[in-house]
Amino acid sequence: MATEKKVVMVTGGTGLVGKAIETVATAELKRDDEEWHFVSSKDADLSDVAATEALFEKIKPTHVIHLAALVGGLFRNLKYNLDFLRVNNKINDNILNTSYKHGVKKVVSCLSTCIFPDKTTYPIDETMVHNGPPHNSNFGYSYAKRLIDIQNKAYHAQHGCHFTSVIPTNVFGAYDNFNLEDGHVLPGLMHKVYMAKKNNTPFTVWGTGSPRRQFIYSLDLARLFVWVLREYEEIDPIILSVGEEDEISIKRAAELVVEAMEFKGEVKYDTTKSDGQFKKTASNGKLRKYLPDFKFTPIEQAIKETCDWFVANFEEARK
Ligand code: NAP
Ligand code: GFB
Numbered sequence: 001m002a003t004e005k006k007v008v009m010v011t012g013g014t015g016l017v018g019k020a021i022e023t024v025a026t027a028e029l030k031r032d033d034e035e036w037h038f039v040s041s042k043d044a045d046l047s048d049v050a051a052t053e054a055l056f057e058k059i060k061p062t063h064v065i066h067l068a069a070l071v072g073g074l075f076r077n078l079k080y081n082l083d084f085l086r087v088n089n090k091i092n093d094n095i096l097n098t099s100y101k102h103g104v105k106k107v108v109s110c111l112s113t114c115i116f117p118d119k120t121t122y123p124i125d126e127t128m129v130h131n132g133p134p135h136n137s138n139f140g141y142s143y144a145k146r147l148i149d150i151q152n153k154a155y156h157a158q159h160g161c162h163f164t165s166v167i168p169t170n171v172f173g174a175y176d177n178f179n180l181e182d183g184h185v186l187p188g189l190m191h192k193v194y195m196a197k198k199n200n201t202p203f204t205v206w207g208t209g210s211p212r213r214q215f216i217y218s219l220d221l222a223r224l225f226v227w228v229l230r231e232y233e234e235i236d237p238i239i240l241s242v243g244e245e246d247e248i249s250i251k252r253a254a255e256l257v258v259e260a261m262e263f264k265g266e267v268k269y270d271t272t273k274s275d276g277q278f279k280k281t282a283s284n285g286k287l288r289k290y291l292p293d294f295k296f297t298p299i300e301q302a303i304k305e306t307c308d309w310f311v312a313n314f315e316e317a318r319k
Contacts, residue, residue: 007036008229009059011046011095012067013038017110017168019175020218021065021225029226037061041068046086052094056102065229066095066109071177073184074137074276075206081140088144096151100161108228109165111237113151113214113282115142123244123283126237134279136182149237156235166228169282171240173218173302174309178319186215186303189254190310191319193261202266203258206273209251213284214241217302227291241284242296250275256300260307 008025012018022038034308037059044055046068070080070087077084099107116124117132129149134142148165155161172186180188189205196203224240232238248256258267287294297305310317 003033004062006063007037007059007061008034008063008065009037009039009055009061010065010067011039011091012069014040014175015067015071016173016176016218017053017067017171018167018223020173020222024219024222025226029223035209037188039068046094047090049094049098052098055302060102061099062073063104063229064099064104064107065225066092066107068095069110070141072182074274076182077138077141077307078274081138084138085140085144089147090139090176092144092148092151096148096155096163097135097248099163100159105162106229107152107161107163107288108225108232109148109152109163111165111167112141113167113169113182113239113280114138114277115145115167116280116282118267118277122279122281124239124281125283126239126286129237130168135280137274139277152235162235164228164232164235165237166225167239167241167282168221169214169216169239169280170209171216171218171221173306174313176218176306176318178310178317182319183319185213185250186253186257186306187310189257190261190307191258193263194311194314196265197261197263200265202268203263205250205254206270207250207275209254211248211250211267211275211277212247212279212281213250213298214244214247215253215302216240216242217297217299217306220302224287224291224294230273232290238286238290239282239284240287241282242299243284243288244281246296246299247279247281248299256303257307258302261311262298
C-alpha cells in the first residue's frame with residue numbers, strides 16, 4: 001500500500017538550522033513521499049495570528065518542524081530578555097494552536113540546552129527542564145522555550161495532539177548569523193578572525209575563555225531532526241547534542257578557529273566582557289539509546305567547513 005504523502009513545513013526555514021535541514025532532507029535523506037516547504041518571515045510573520053492562519057491555508061502541512069524564533073547569542077539575550085519572551089511566546093502559541101486547528105499530524109519544536117536550571121547537577125538530562133530558574137542572562141528566551149514543552153503536554157492531554165520537541169546544544173554551521181553583537185560565539189569568532197587577518201589587527205576573544213560548551217554541527221543536527229520527525233514517538237523532549245566528553249572551553253574553540261583560518265596574528269582576551277553561563281553540560285544518553293551508532297562530524301572538520309563557507313560567502317553572509 002502506498003504510504004500517504006507527507007507535506008512538511010519548516011518554520012524558520014531560511015536560518016542556520018533550517019538551511020541545514022533543507023540540505024539533508026532534499027538530498028542524502030530525500031524520500032519521494034515527502035514534500036518539504038521551508039518558510040521565513042517573508043512568507044508570514046508568525047507572531048501574527050492571521051498571517052499564521054493564511055500560511056497554513058496555503059501550504060496545508062501534515063507535519064511541522066518549528067524553528068522560527070527570535071534567536072541570539074549571550075550578548076543579544078542580555079539586552080532583550082523581554083522581546084525574546086514576548087515575540088517567541090506569540091510565535092509558539094500561533095504555530096501550536098494553528099497546527100491543532102489544521103489537524104497537523106506531528107509538530108517538532110525546538111528548545112535549547114541553555115534553558116535548563118542554572119543551579120543544577122551535571123550532566124543535565126531531559127527530566128530537569130523545569131527544576132529551577134534558568135541562567136539570568138537569557139531568562140526571557142528560556143521561559144518562552146520551556147512553555148513549548150508545557151503546551152505540548154497540554155495539547156496531548158486535552159486533544160491527543162502529537163506535538164514534541166528537541167533540545168539542541170549550541171549549533172554552528174553555514175548560513176549562521178555572523179553578526180558580531182547578536183550572533184553566537186563560533187560565528188562571532190570566525191567573523192573576528194576574518195577581520196583580524198584582513199586588517200592585520202589582533203583577534204579578541206570576549207570573556208576569560210574558560211566557560212565550557214558542547215557544539216553540534218548544523219548538518220549533524222539536521223540529520224537528527226529528520227530522524228525525530230520520522231521515528232521519534234514521545235511527547236517528552238530529547239536532547240540532541242554531542243557527548244559530555246566532547247565539551248570544550250571557549251579558549252579551545254577560539255584555537256580551533258585560529259587553526260582553521262590559518263591566523264598567525266595576536267590573540268587577546270577582553271575580560272571586561274561577560275562570560276555568561278559557565279557550563280550547561282548535557283547528557284545525550286537518551287539519544288544514544290535510540291541511535292547508538294550515530295556519528296557526529298569531528299569538530300575540527302566542522303569548524304573548517306564552516307570557516308571555508310564563511311570566507312567563500314562573506315558578501316552575502318548574515319553579519
Ligand atoms: P536563525 O538562524 O536566527 O533563524 C531563525 C529563523 O526564524 C529565521 O528563518 C527567521 O526568518 C525566522 N523567524 C524569526 N522571527 C520570525 C517571525 N516573526 N515570523 C516568521 N519567521 C521568523 O536561528 P537558528 O539558529 O536557525 O535557530 C533555529 C531554532 O533553533 C530556534 O528555535 C532556536 O531557538 C533553536 N536553537 C538554536 C541554537 C543555536 O545555537 N543556534 C541552539 C539551540 C536551539 P527571517 O530570516 O526571515 O527573519
Ligand atoms: O554562543 P554564545 O554567545 O551564547 O556564547 P551562550 C557566549 C560565550 O562565548 C561567553 C564567549 O562565554 C562569551 O564570553 N565569547 C567569546 C563570545 N567571544 C565571543 C564572541 O565573539 N561572541 C559571542 N557571542 N560570545 C546562548 C543563549 O548562550 O546559547 C541563547 O544566550 C542560546 O539563548 C544559545 O540558547 C544556544 O552559549 O552563552
